[in-house]
Each structure stands twice: as structure tokens, then as C-alpha cells.
Amino acid sequence: DLNYVDPLLHSLWSELGDEASGFVEKPLKIGTFSMMCHAIITATSLRHALLRASKFIGLFGDELSINLLELEGEAHLEIKFSNDLGFDEVFLITSLYIIWIRLSCWLIERPILLERIEFTFARPLFHEEYKLMFPCRVAFSQGQNRVVFNSKYLDLPVVQNDSTLAPFLKNAPASLLKQFRSDDSVTAQIKRILLSRMGGSLEIENLSFDLVASELHLTTHTARRRLKDEGSSFKEIKDSIRRDQALVLLAKANLSINDVALQLGFSEAAAFNRAFKKWTGQT
Numbered sequence: 001d002l003n004y005v006d007p008l009l010h011s012l013w014s015e016l017g018d019e020a021s022g023f024v025e026k027p028l029k030i031g032t033f034s035m036m037c038h039a040i041i042t043a044t045s046l047r048h049a050l051l052r053a054s055k056f057i058g059l060f061g062d063e064l065s066i067n068l069l070e071l072e073g074e075a076h077l078e079i080k081f082s083n084d085l086g087f088d089e090v091f092l093i094t095s096l097y098i099i100w101i102r103l104s105c106w107l108i109e110r111p112i113l114l115e116r117i118e119f120t121f122a123r124p125l126f127h128e129e130y131k132l133m134f135p136c137r138v139a140f141s142q143g144q145n146r147v148v149f150n151s152k153y154l155d156l157p158v159v160q161n162d163s164t165l166a167p168f169l170k171n172a173p174a175s176l177l178k179q180f181r182s183d184d185s186v187t188a189q190i191k192r193i194l195l196s197r198m199g200g201s202l203e204i205e206n207l208s209f210d211l212v213a214s215e216l217h218l219t220t221h222t223a224r225r226r227l228k229d230e231g232s233s234f235k236e237i238k239d240s241i242r243r244d245q246a247l248v249l250l251a252k253a254n255l256s257i258n259d260v261a262l263q264l265g266f267s268e269a270a271a272f273n274r275a276f277k278k279w280t281g282q283t
Contacts, residue, residue, distance in 0.1 A: 047154035
């Protein structure tokens with residue numbers, strides 16, 4: 001029951017004197033998250049905030065680190081956990097990503113359209129829950145823990161300030177796990193619909209905006225307005241899915257450019273090449 005998440009975590013942290021819930025040998029003393037937020041609230045952009053937060057977390061040792069990388073138009077937020085105590089890391093890593101993604105969205109006051117998220121641990125029994133928590137492609141047993149999104153979000157300004165930080169910190173970060181268990185933004189809901197319709201085929205071109213809006217019980221006008229309020233669009237969501245799948249398919253040596261283009265729903269390789277150059281800046 002999510003109603004118990006907030007008091008349970010606060011009781012655990014209070015008992016242990018550790019906001020890392022005992023997962024690290026050197027405890028993160030109570031107030032660590034609050035001080036980090038005070039350190040990043042004056043950042044000029046999300047990039048600036050995440051880099052500053054990474055440096056702040058790094059002050060507490062090498063067991064746990066959060067790093068921001070930018071590669072080919074993508075932002076990679078990586079979490080490294082040495083796990084010297086041998087604990088089951090599923091809860092810690094999953095919780096950290098929920099907190100950091102929601103914190104980032106709060107800082108810029110708009111949802112971030114995730115491309116994909118990867119975890120080093122094996123697929124847990126409750127893996128279906130990840131579709132709600134992370135509306136993007138989810139992969140387990142990977143070489144690193146990372147969430148990937150378009151680097152354009154890093155340029156967005158931090159719109160929060162000291163006056164909005166105070167009420168935010170009253171229950172954070174535990175409240176982020178409670179309030180945002182699933183991402184219910186229209187952007188996330190539409191992306192989940194598109195991903196669920198892909199199945200064995202990667203073509204999503206035949207899914208019209210009218211059809212998707214009706215599945216959300218919204219008029220096209222209302223759905224389009226709410227997407228605009230969230231800083232997104234139907235085309236951007238589709239492009240996000242195709243871009244991510246393109247990178248996956250291009251890594252397969254047995255597929256030609258024509259094969260990839262056809263699987264992504266393009267009529268010809270030239271059209272795919274133009275789209276890929278627009279998405280990544282590279283051929």
C-alpha cells in the first residue's frame with residue numbers, strides 16, 4: 001500500500017540515521033537530500049543541476065555515484081553502486097531512478113520523454129510494474145544502470161526557486177516514490193499506448209492521433225493542448241520511439257540500412273537517413 005511508503009521510509013531512515021536505507025557502508029546522514037536540493041536549486045539549466053548534484057553525491061564516497069554523460073544527442077544518467085555489502089540492489093536502484101527522474105521533471109516543471117532505461121540486475125518478479133514507473137523501453141541484465149533521454153532537455157532552465165523548494169522538501173524524497181509511482185502525464189500515456197501496439201512489428205505509423213486520443217477518452221483538441229502544455233507532441237513521441245529502436249537495430253550486424261528503414265515504417269532508406277540525421281545529427 002503506497003499510503004505506507006512515506007512513513008515507513010522516514011521511520012527506517014530515522015532509525016538508521018541513513019537516507020540510503022543501510023545500502024552503503026558510510027551512511028548518508030539525514031538531511032543529505034535536502035542539502036543537495038539547496039545546492040542545485042540555483043542552477044541555470046537541468047544540465048547544470050544534474051552535474052552539480054553528481055558532484056555533491058561524489059563527496060560522500062565511491063560506493064554510490066550518479067553521472068551525466070552526453071552521447072550523440074542523448075543524455076545518459078548513470079548510477080553506479082559497488083554494493084560491497086552484497087544487498088539486493090533492485091529496490092535501491094529502482095527507487096533512485098524514480099526519485100531522480102521525478103526530481104528532474106520538477107526542476108524544469110515538465111515531463112521528460114524517456115528513450116529507454118537499463119538495469120544491471122536480472123528481471124524481477126514484478127517487472128510488469130516497470131511499464132508504469134518508466135514509460136519507455138526497459139531492459140534488465142545490462143552492463144550498466146542508465147536512463148536515456150534526448151539531450152535537449154538538459155538545456156531547459158530550472159524554473160523552481162527557494163520559495164518552491166521549501167514546501168517540496170517537507171516530504172521529499174519519500175513523497176516522490178508515493179506520489180509518482182506511475183507517470184500519468186499525457187505524454188507518458190501516449191508513449192505506453194504506442195509501445196504496447198508495436199508487438200513484433202516496429203511500425204507505428206498507422207496509429208492515428210485521433211485513435212490514440214480516443215483511447216485516453218480525450219478529444220484530439222484536448223489531447224493536443226495537454227501535450228503542448230507538457231512541452232511535447234505526438235510526432236515527437238513517435239520519433240522518440242523510432243529513434244531508440246533505430247539505434248538498437250543498427251547495432252545488429254545482420255541488418256542492412258534498408259532492413260532497418262522498413263522495420264521502422266519508412267518507405268525507403270533515404271527517408272530513414274534524413275530522419276536519423278535529424279534525430280541524432282549523424283548519418
